[in-house]
Amino acid sequence: MKRKRIIRTACSVLVVAFTLFMLQRLLLPKYVSDVVEGRLIAEYYAEEKDHDVIFIGDCEVYENFSPKILWEDYGINSYIRGSAQQLIWQSYYLLEDTLRYEKPKVVVFNVLAMKYDEPQNEAYNRMSLEGMKWSMAKVKAIQASMTDEEHFLDYVFPILRYHSRWSSLKAEDVEYLFTDRKVSHNGYYMRVDVKPAKDVPEGKMLADYRFGENAYQYLDKMAKLCRDNDIKLVLVKAPSLYPYWYDEWERQIEDYAKQNGLLYINFLELKEETGLDYDSDTYDGGLHLNLSGAEKITAYLGQALQDEYHLTDRRSEERLSKIWADKTAAYEQDRRKQEEETEKQ
Amino acid sequence: MLFTSYVFLGFLLLLFVCYYTVPKKFQWMLLLLFSYVFYFLANPYYLIYISVTTASVYYLGLKIEEQAEKQKAYLAARKGTFGKEEKKAYKKRVRKRQTGLFLAALILNLGILAVLKYTNFMIANVNGILHAIGSGHTIAFVDLLLPMGISFYTFQAVGYLIDVYRGTIPAEKNLFRFALFVSFFPQLVQGPISRFHDLSQTLYEEHEFAWSGFSRGLQRILWGYFKKLVIADRMLIGVNEIIRNPDEYTGAYVFAGMMFYALELYADFTGGIDITIGTAQCLGIRVTENFNRPYFSKSIKEYWRRWHITMGTWFTDYIFYPISVSGPMLKISKVSRKALGDRIGKRVPVYLSSFAVWLATGIWHGASWNFIVWGLGNWAVIMISQELEPLYRRFHARFHVEDKVGFRIFQIVRTILLMSCLRTFDCYRDVPLTFRMFGTMFTAGNWNILWDGSLLSLGLQLADYLVLLAGAALIFAVSMLQRSGSVREKIAAKPYPVRFAVWYGLFLIVLLMGVYGIGYDANQFIYNQF
Structure with missing residues (x-):
């Protein structure tokens, strides 16, 4: 009788666990045909983790930098851990999470996220956090990101x-x-279509141009985490024309980089050096770069990293070269496919 | 803390674990602690009001009983020496003192309720009068805290006080035990309004964990969540769309809203009570049932015997009967019989007492005219049907349809429609608007919206309507089964795979089809507001 009850209970538990697991899998958004940004964070875990450079940040990193160019031109193995409206505390905890698997030589952080000092939007939180594997970093990232309406x-x-x-x-x-x-x-989200930047709106007057305390606190933590792990932190501002990047914000980042001995590159001021053309290098009127624009500024960034940190050219590593050969093939195939689709339209 | 929040589920889990692990003699104390924590988490200031009610009713209840005991001892000591008249005079003096204490407690507690709940209603009416007479003067509204469930716990405490005053129950000697009776958290928010002699039988007992009782409690909770989350909160989307846009949704939409609200209110209120009774059952405590398949009623009078039963009996026992047999009412009875004859005159006191009960019921539901009109509407319908009784009798004597299924269905549908019409006052919460919207049902001529797909514009998809239809059918089927005994017991008698499939299936339905989480408003139970 007792044995029968134990078997019955065990079977019930198994049925409950199995059905709930299956239902959860079924109901989770797949982020395949639309809002593909939701898949970006999770893709990292399938990678071989031996990167020299890790990018962290919002759409200004995953739509504006192409790791394939860093490899092809400089032999730098890089990965972008970017997600839509990635807030600075999410970037920080994603960096913590990354360090559980590997120790890159350089971390590139896009500074637009400094404009947000508190949790913003549940949908974007989901896209940044759901793909993370469970760890204390994820727990802390969730706690730091939840809006009032959300539950852990x-x-x-x-x-x-x-x-x-x-x-x-x-x-x-x-x-x-x-x-x-x-x-x-x-981690790079490729777009090959073109929509020239026209009539980009000027930034609206703000009541207060100072970045928030919380944002600064996480930037400090990020800088310290990099220092403690002997990683070079590079601050970048991608050349997106909108959201508007204010001079007051620029000065604060310049000051911070100076005080902390960090390299800071503002691509908005490097139009000539990068050869960026807002008539042909953006797919959405200046908010994000298309493939052509991304390849141009990545080439510039690769040179800057090479000059500054003398990263080893790893193109001679057979195993890595083979991996990148496959990646490059997939990259080119995606480019061709998108170009064909664009031509059809 | 909403019954539908994760925090509440965590709170229950913690309570159940603690309740069955602490020594049994401490179980009721633990319940008191959790009840006060529950109330504290809602708003720390609420504790002040419930404590005042608890302490005043407890103390004055004891004092009232003390007078009765003193009287007993005094008369016993003077047995044989006191004459009948002396004894009567002494008893009268004691009763007077008891009445003084009783009135003090009554005025204090009903006063708190009246001030907190009805001050702004009074101010609004005075301002209306000032405006009507052309005075430019207005009185500013006051910002008063209205403690959660104040109407419920005040009525429960006052019911206890009346019973002690009448001598039908002994006063509780332990302040903390009494505090638990007033604040027992599952019923604090929306009732039922328990009587002390009912609830106290199991509230303070020591309870051994028994899986059969505990699982029945969980099943009742799950059924409550099904009604609340799958039916009521889904239906609410459509109801809100209709009543919040009266200019857009007229005519047949009003009818649809009326019927939607009938389903929503039933699922919401009975669902909440299921969670309350189920929670108590998990703790081994019996709470009085508050519903008895009210939508199967054949008249409004019967409906009110089966809907919110504890409130109905409270008003009957503590307002209707005392008024009916009060001195002034007996005088009115005498005068009316003399003036109007025996047949009509004897009904006048009943009408007046009922009027008082329904006026109080309306006011109890909310501080606004729509509730008063709603209450008096119920009174009018009940009185009219009472007056038409001879006509009905003649009709049945001639047509013999009383026992026919078709006629009973007609009576049930008629009751549902009548109650739904009255509830439009509750929906629109504005008396002139309600009359106007009700009128459009006969003038708009848009009945085609009921079948041409227009109802899909109310924020509900076809899938939602299918869920609602299936849910309502399930509730109906369960109600039919209930007529021959507890459905949970019937399921419990089935083989394990069937039991498992039924309850786990219901859990999955709540989990997947419940209206909760981001994207939906966390809706309070409708009766939380009272």
């Missing part, structure tokens, strides 16, 4: 968040139940 439990059991998707499931939810489709090239 919803991150632990995402089925609680996505339970209502049952009425809008698509074929891809079944297709990608257990499989993934790569959407990035080492």
Whole structure:
């Protein structure tokens, strides 16, 4: 009798665990056909983790820098851990998370995130945090990012968040139940189409141009984490024309970089040096660069990193070269596919 | 702390673990602690009000009983020496003192309720009068804290006080035990309004953990969440869309809103009570049932015997009967019989007492005219049907349809429609607007919206309507099964795979189809407001 009860209970637990697991897999957004940004963070874990340079930041990193160029031109193995509206504390904890797997020589952080001092938006939080593997870094990232309406439990059991998707499931939810489709090239989100930058709005007057205390606190933590791990921290401002980058913000970053001995590159001021053309190098009117623009500024960044930190050219490493040969093939295939689609339109 | 929040579920889990691990003699103290924490988490200041009610009713209840005991001892000591008249005079003096104490407690506690709940309503009315007479003067509204569940715990405490005053129950001697009776958290928010002699039988007992009782409690909680999250909160989306846009949604939309609200209110209120009773059952405590399949009622009078039962009996026992047998009412009865004849005259006191009860019921539900009109509307319908009784009798004597299924269904549908019409006052919460919207049902001529897909513009998708339809069918089926006994017991008698499939299936339905989380408003239970 007792044995029968134990078997019955065990079977029940198994059925509950299995069905909940399957339902959760089914209901989670797959981020395959649209809002692919939601997949970026998770893709990192499938990589071989031996990167020289890690990028962290928002769309200004994952849409504006191409790791393939760093490899092709300088033999630098890099990866972008970027996500949409990645807040600075998310960047910090993503860096902590990265350091659990590898120790890059250089970390590049895009400073636009300094404009946010408090949690912003649940949907963007999800895209930045859901892909992270569980660790204390993820726990802290969630706690730092949650808006008032969010609950930690919803991150632990995402089925609680996505339970209502049952009425809008698509074929891809079944297709990608257990499989993934790569959407990035080492974290880079490729776009080849062109939309010239015209009538970019000027920045509105702000009541206060000072970056917030919380943002500074995480920038300090990031700088310290890099120092403690003997990593060079590079601050960059990508050449996106919007959101507007104020002179007051620029001065604060310049001062911070100076005080902390950090390299700071503002690509907005390097139009001539990079050869960037806002008529042909952006796909959305200046907010983000297309492939042509991204390759131009990455080439410049690669040279700057080489000049500053003398990173080893690793193109002679057979194993890595083979990996990059495959990556380059996929990159070129994606480029061709997108170009064909653009031509058709 | 909403019943539908994760915090509440965590709170329950912690309580259940502590409750069955502490020595049993401490169980009721633990409940008191958790009840006060529950209230404190809602708002620390609420504790002041509930403490005042608890302390005053406890102390004055004891004093009232003390008078009765003194009287008993005094008369016993003078047995044989006191004449009948002396004894009567002495008892009268004691009763007077008891009445003084009783009134002091009553005025204090109902006064707190009246001031906190009705001050702004009074100010609004005075301002209305000032405006009507052309005075430019207005009185500013006051910002008063309205403690959660004040109507429920005040009525529960006052019920206890009346019972002690009447001598039907002994006063509770332990302040903390009494505090638990007033603040027992599962029923603090939306009732039921328990009587002391009912609740105290199991509230202070020592409870051994028993899986059968505990699991029945969990099942009842789950059923409550199904009604609240899957049905009520989903239906609310459509109801809100209709009532918040009265210019846009007229005519048949008003009818649809009325029927939607009937389902929403039922699922919301009974769902909340299921969670309350289920929680208490998990703790081994019996809480009085508050519903008895009210939508199967064949008349409004019957409906009110089956809907919010504890409130109805409270008003009957503590307002209707005392008024009916009060001195002034007996005088009115005498005068009316003389003036109007026996047949009509004897009904006048009943009408007046009922009027008082329904006026109080309306006011209890909320500090606004719509609730008063709603209460008096119920009174009018009940009185009219009472007056039409002879007509009904003649009809049945001639047509013999009383026992026919079709006629019973007609009566049930008629009751649901009548109650739904009255509830439009509750929906729109504005008396002139309610009349106007009600009128559009007969003038707009847009009944086609009920089947041409227009209802899909109310924020509800086809999938939502299918869920609502299936949910309502499930509630109906359960209600039918309930007529022959507890559905949970029937399920418990089935083989394990069936039991598991039923309860786990229900859990999955709540988990997947419940309206909760980001994207939805966290809605309070409707009766939390009272």
